[in-house]
Amino acid sequence: MSFLRLPIIICFIYTSFGFSQNPEPDKTKQPNIIFILTDDLGYGDLGIFFQNQRKITYGTAKPNMQTPNLDAMAQEGMIFTQHYAAAPVCAPSRASLLSGLSQGHANVRDNQFDKALADNYTLGNVMQKSGYITAAIGKWGLQGDDRWSKNGNTWPAKPTKRGFDYFYGYMRHKDGHEHYPKEKLYRNVGQVWENDLDVTNALDKCYTADLWTAKAKQWITQQTGANDKPFFMYLAYDTPHAVLELPTQAYPKGGGLNGGLQWVGEPGNMINTASGIPDSWIHPDYADATYSPEGKIIPWPETYKRYATAVRRIDSAVGDLIQLLKDLNIDDNTLVIFTSDNGPSRESYLPGNFIENTPDFFESFGPFDGIKRDVLEGGIRMPLIARWPNHIPKNAINDKPSISYDWLPTFTELVGFPAPANSDGTSLVPTLTNEGVQNPSHIYIEYYQNGKTPGYDEFIPEHRGRSRQNMQMIRLDNYVGLRYNITDPKSNFEIFNTPLDTHQAKNLAMDSDMDTLQNLFKEKVLQMRRVNKSAPRPYDSLHVPSIKLLNPKIGLEWLGFSGAYPWLPNLYQLKPETTGITTGLNDFDFSAVPEDYYVLKGFIRIPEDGQYTFNFSASEKALIRLHDAMLVDADFGYQPNAKKSEIMRLQKGFHPIYIYLQNKRRIQNPIQLQWYKSGMNEEPEPVIFYVE
Known part of the structure; x- marks a missing residue:
C-alpha cells in the first residue's frame, strides 16, 4: 500500500516548479482569475457530475435538473471529481479557502459565523502583492466584531481590509438568507454594501444572484483595458442556500457584453431584471415538471421547482460571464473556477405552506452519503470545474484528491511566486496544465x-x-x-x-x-x-506523537536561498543556492552566508511527555512547523524582534522541526528559540537540534 511510503512531512516534499531565484513575473502572462463559489450546491446538482447520468439511469422515474452552461464549461475545461471543501458549513469552509489554511490552523471553525477572518495572507492580498487588482462580490460573512451591527465602521475584517480593492455584496452571514435585500420578502435581513457604503435602498426588485452577476460583469468590463494589471475576482453567490426565492423574470437573452444581465445603475432600476414581480418566475423546464415512480405521474412540489430554478439561474450566470470574456477578447487569458462551499442543505426558509427542501429529491449529494454539516463525502465532496482555454485541456477529468485551500498556492504559482510558507495547500498547477508532477494534497477536516x-x-x-x-x-x-x-x-x-x-x-x-x-x-x-x-x-x-530516529546526532541542516518575494515563501518549492549543517541556531553565523532566506530542518528531542512552551523572536520574518503543525507564524504583520510564545503538548521522543527564515539584513543571529517544560524548572533554555 503506497501510503506506507509517505514521508513524515508530506507537505514539504522538495520539487522544483521552475521559479527563478529572483522572480520577476511576466505580467503579460499572468492570467485573470475568477473564482466562483456557490452556497450549499451539492455535487449531485450538476448535470455533468451526476444529474445527466441519473436521467440516463432512471429516465422519468426520478426528477432531474439540467445545467447546460456548466456542462459546456466542463467540456471546455476540466472537472475535479475528488475535490473537497475544507469544512461542511460555510463560514469555516470560506475561511480556509480564503486563507489557504486547513481547519487545523484556520481561526474560523465550527459554526463561527461572522467571526473576523484572521489578519494574515488571503486570496485577496496575495493577489494584490502579485500585482493584481482584486474584487470580492457577493456573500462575505467573515467581517468580525458585532455580527448584528448595521454600522460597517465596526467591522475589522471587511473584504477591503483583507486584500480586496473592491467589495459589493452582503457583509453579514445572516443577510445571505434573503435574496431580495430591499423587499425582504421572507427574512427581515438584507444589507448590501459597496465598499463602506450601504446601498440597499436603491435595490428595488434585485434578486441577488442577478445582482452579483450584473455587478461582476460591470467590474470586469471596467478593468479590461483600464490599466495594465490583471484582475482577480472572488464571486460568492448566496444561492441556492436558504430561502428559495425566485427571480423576477426570465434570464435576459444573449449574454456577455451586450446581452444577458446588465448593470443599469439607476436607483430603483439598478439591473435589467429589476422589474416585474419579485419571487415569481419559475424556469419553464420546471414549471410543469413531473416524474413517474412506478408509472404514476407526480407533479414536482413547488419547493423543488424553486430549487431547480435557483440552480439553473446560477448556470445561466456562468454562461453569461464566459460569453463576456469572449466578447472582451480575454477568454484565453482568464482562468475560471466554479465550485461550492459545502454539501447540500435541507433548509428552505420558506413559510409553512411550502414543504421543506430536502436534498434527496434530486439526490443533490450525488453518489455519496451525507449533506451539509456531515464530514461524510456528501457533505464535503464538491463539484469543481476549471476552464482556461489553451492552457487546461478540454474534456479533462481529474480524479486526484484535492481540497479548497489548495487554490491559494495554485494561484501564487500561476502568477510566478511560491506560496506563503504558512499555507497548508498544494499547488494544483501540474494538474491544471498537464505539466510536471502533482504532489499530493493534504486533506484534513x-x-x-x-x-x-x-x-x-x-x-x-x-x-x-x-x-x-x-x-x-x-x-x-x-x-x-x-x-x-x-x-x-x-x-x-x-x-x-x-x-x-x-x-x-x-x-x-x-x-x-x-x-x-x-x-x-x-x-x-x-x-x-x-x-x-x-x-x-x-x-x-493528547500529546503530539513523536517519531523514532535510528542514529541521531546533534546538528541542524540548513539551505540558503536568494531572491525577493512578497512574503516569506515556501522555500521547498525552490532550489537552494547553498547548503550545510550547523550544530545549532546560535552556532551559525548567518551574516557570513550571502543569502536572503533559509530553511533549517532537523529534530528536537522531547525528554518526557508534557506541555512545552516555546519562546521565539526574529530580526525579520520567520515561520516554524513541528511536523505539519504551525508552531510559530511570524510573517504577516510581524514586528521585528517581537517576542512570541507558543505551547504544545508533545510526546517523548523526536519531532521534526522546519524553520523558515528571512535575513536580508545579514544579521549574525537573526532568530532566538528557547523552551521549557511546564511544571518543571521553567527557566527557558536554547533548543537543541538533531539530525539523522
Missing part, C-alpha cells in the same frame, strides 16, 4: 455540530440518523479515515477506500492489514493541527 445525519433511503443504514458531535476526516491516497461523535480521543477511525466505495459502506478498519494505516491516521491528525480554544476537541489533551 474537523468540525462540530450537535445534530444528526438525515435518514434518507439513499444512505446506508449505518449513516441514517447518525449523531455528529465532534467529527474528523483525513485522507491519504485513496483511503479516508472517518470519526463521528468522538468521545474517546483515542478511538479508532473507520477506514474506507472511497473511490471504490462512494457510500462509505465497507469499513476496512477491522482488517489486520489496516493496522499500520490506523496508527498513521491517529498520528497525522495530531501532527497537522493546533489546538484552538474557541473550538475545543476531545483530542486536544
Whole structure:
C-alpha cells in the first residue's frame, strides 16, 4: 500500500516548479482569475457530475435538473471529481479557502459565523502583492466584531481590509438568507454594501444572484483595458442556500457584453431584471415538471421547482460571464473556477405552506452519503470545474484528491511566486496544465455540530440518523479515515477506500492489514493541527506523537536561498543556492552566508511527555512547523524582534522541526528559540537540534 511510503512531512516534499531565484513575473502572462463559489450546491446538482447520468439511469422515474452552461464549461475545461471543501458549513469552509489554511490552523471553525477572518495572507492580498487588482462580490460573512451591527465602521475584517480593492455584496452571514435585500420578502435581513457604503435602498426588485452577476460583469468590463494589471475576482453567490426565492423574470437573452444581465445603475432600476414581480418566475423546464415512480405521474412540489430554478439561474450566470470574456477578447487569458462551499442543505426558509427542501429529491449529494454539516463525502465532496482555454485541456477529468485551500498556492504559482510558507495547500498547477508532477494534497477536516445525519433511503443504514458531535476526516491516497461523535480521543477511525466505495459502506478498519494505516491516521491528525480554544476537541489533551530516529546526532541542516518575494515563501518549492549543517541556531553565523532566506530542518528531542512552551523572536520574518503543525507564524504583520510564545503538548521522543527564515539584513543571529517544560524548572533554555 503506497501510503506506507509517505514521508513524515508530506507537505514539504522538495520539487522544483521552475521559479527563478529572483522572480520577476511576466505580467503579460499572468492570467485573470475568477473564482466562483456557490452556497450549499451539492455535487449531485450538476448535470455533468451526476444529474445527466441519473436521467440516463432512471429516465422519468426520478426528477432531474439540467445545467447546460456548466456542462459546456466542463467540456471546455476540466472537472475535479475528488475535490473537497475544507469544512461542511460555510463560514469555516470560506475561511480556509480564503486563507489557504486547513481547519487545523484556520481561526474560523465550527459554526463561527461572522467571526473576523484572521489578519494574515488571503486570496485577496496575495493577489494584490502579485500585482493584481482584486474584487470580492457577493456573500462575505467573515467581517468580525458585532455580527448584528448595521454600522460597517465596526467591522475589522471587511473584504477591503483583507486584500480586496473592491467589495459589493452582503457583509453579514445572516443577510445571505434573503435574496431580495430591499423587499425582504421572507427574512427581515438584507444589507448590501459597496465598499463602506450601504446601498440597499436603491435595490428595488434585485434578486441577488442577478445582482452579483450584473455587478461582476460591470467590474470586469471596467478593468479590461483600464490599466495594465490583471484582475482577480472572488464571486460568492448566496444561492441556492436558504430561502428559495425566485427571480423576477426570465434570464435576459444573449449574454456577455451586450446581452444577458446588465448593470443599469439607476436607483430603483439598478439591473435589467429589476422589474416585474419579485419571487415569481419559475424556469419553464420546471414549471410543469413531473416524474413517474412506478408509472404514476407526480407533479414536482413547488419547493423543488424553486430549487431547480435557483440552480439553473446560477448556470445561466456562468454562461453569461464566459460569453463576456469572449466578447472582451480575454477568454484565453482568464482562468475560471466554479465550485461550492459545502454539501447540500435541507433548509428552505420558506413559510409553512411550502414543504421543506430536502436534498434527496434530486439526490443533490450525488453518489455519496451525507449533506451539509456531515464530514461524510456528501457533505464535503464538491463539484469543481476549471476552464482556461489553451492552457487546461478540454474534456479533462481529474480524479486526484484535492481540497479548497489548495487554490491559494495554485494561484501564487500561476502568477510566478511560491506560496506563503504558512499555507497548508498544494499547488494544483501540474494538474491544471498537464505539466510536471502533482504532489499530493493534504486533506484534513474537523468540525462540530450537535445534530444528526438525515435518514434518507439513499444512505446506508449505518449513516441514517447518525449523531455528529465532534467529527474528523483525513485522507491519504485513496483511503479516508472517518470519526463521528468522538468521545474517546483515542478511538479508532473507520477506514474506507472511497473511490471504490462512494457510500462509505465497507469499513476496512477491522482488517489486520489496516493496522499500520490506523496508527498513521491517529498520528497525522495530531501532527497537522493546533489546538484552538474557541473550538475545543476531545483530542486536544493528547500529546503530539513523536517519531523514532535510528542514529541521531546533534546538528541542524540548513539551505540558503536568494531572491525577493512578497512574503516569506515556501522555500521547498525552490532550489537552494547553498547548503550545510550547523550544530545549532546560535552556532551559525548567518551574516557570513550571502543569502536572503533559509530553511533549517532537523529534530528536537522531547525528554518526557508534557506541555512545552516555546519562546521565539526574529530580526525579520520567520515561520516554524513541528511536523505539519504551525508552531510559530511570524510573517504577516510581524514586528521585528517581537517576542512570541507558543505551547504544545508533545510526546517523548523526536519531532521534526522546519524553520523558515528571512535575513536580508545579514544579521549574525537573526532568530532566538528557547523552551521549557511546564511544571518543571521553567527557566527557558536554547533548543537543541538533531539530525539523522
